[in-house]
Amino acid sequence: MVKNKKGIKTKTSFVIVLTAVVVVIMGGVLVCQPVSSCYGPHITAAISSTEIYINESVTVTGTVCLGTEEETRSLEVRVTFVRPDYSWVDQVIIADNETGAFTVTQQLDMAGYWNVFPILGHINDRLGVTVIDPSADPSIVQPIVGSPFNPNPLLIAAAVTTVSIGAVFAVTGLKKKTRKISSFRLFIQVGLVFLIFFGMFIDHEILPQPASKIPVHEFLVGTNVAGVEMQDGFPVPFFGCYYPCGRTVTCALWEIQTYIYPFWEGARGWGVDYNSSGLVRLAVVFAVIIVLSILLGKAFCGWVCPFGLFMDLLTYLRKALKIPHRDFSEDFNKKFHQFGYVILALIILLSVMFGSEAIAGTQLIPGTEEGGFIYQYFSAPFCQVCPMKPFCVLLESSVGLIRFEWITQVTTGQFYELGYYVTSLNLLVLGVVIAVSFFYRRAWCRICPMGALIALFNRFPPFKWVSVLRLDKKEEKCTKCGICKRVCPTQVTEVYDKKSGDVTTSNCILCLRCVEMCPYEDALQLKVAGKTLIKSRNWLE
Incomplete structure (x- = not known):
């Protein structure tokens, strides 16, 4: 018991220190002058004509915003001209050191629609031009506009089947006394998945498209939070990559990593012009997560997170196959739960180490400079192993947003700069998670760094004192039958062990099983x- 109290004191101290840091940062935001609109490298470009005849040339002119006046490094820009058949021509040029200006001319030798991408590391702009062949019979040869990609019927069928099965489970479960809450939760989970990823399905146009035809959900949303534009989407405490979410909401862990490193350097997305520093946006992310954690806590894990739904579907599959689940020992399970805090600490530590040059002017690790290997491929280290990422890319492929074969591109794949990739590490981690979670319920949720982040701002003082949701127990009603301990998907024992009062713990996902x-x-x-919303019922009668 003494050891446990020491652990609680340590976590409480950590939370207090972290809160103080966030408060100082937010205070600094209020007194600091806004940074220049030319924040970090980004590209803006224009093309000489959007419609030409075959074998004529176009000129692309653009500017790389250098971010700081003292910047003198040579900026190597790659301009990729993508033909209608998806072969391409690359031209590599050096932008002017002082102005950041660059110009390139290219002859276009195929009729149809060409996509043009000026690229610098992670950042790029997107242009388009239609090439017409006047000698061709227009009734036979039509200019190819847009992408030949088509929605993948197999993946769409799989998605529809999964949703249908979920709906059947929900409807049939409502008829059972011991499945009413679980069925309702499944219904909420499935519905929220569609809401989270609605940006992919609403007003969808097959990519690539001319910039003027890009649907609304393809643009950075630019959510305004307390006067700070969050172009990458509103930070939320659950897994969901910013691109397939339509950049309406974004995984908070991704934003934390990205705003720490490159903290003062590269923008993200299609030529994003950030109007605020990474420090300001980082403060907004933590402030939003603190508020959401206080309001709903780890109900995000049990009711909202798309990957949590996947964990539950694995459980349904195991039950359908009549395979019994397995449990970790209580001692191991408690230690296993703590690993989520270790992963969270590593994410922040690696991001700070990678961004040391941008933050303090000292490079701690080679390859973190602009254009370096880590800068290009591991600037968001957790995203390279996140088990949810393959599903996000799969969703993009299922609606024809990207080619299906791009799913298997490894980190250094040719389309990495355009954001269409899944690393081999993602697939490896996902495979391990599936194998373990099939037998051990919600195994990933026990070590999830996002869950650890929520718990820090919900289950430890001072946040615990003001948290809105909590699980309460009446000692005089409990007979110590042990059912609560046996049915818990994350093997939380405190509901059984504690006598009365608030029995919510940092490991509880509030699934209400x-x-x-x-x-x-x-x-x-x-x-x-403080008001009772749901309570246990005597279902034996």
């Missing part, structure tokens, strides 16, 4: 701001 299965009236209650 314990409330649903408890056979004693009012023994367990979910309270919202």
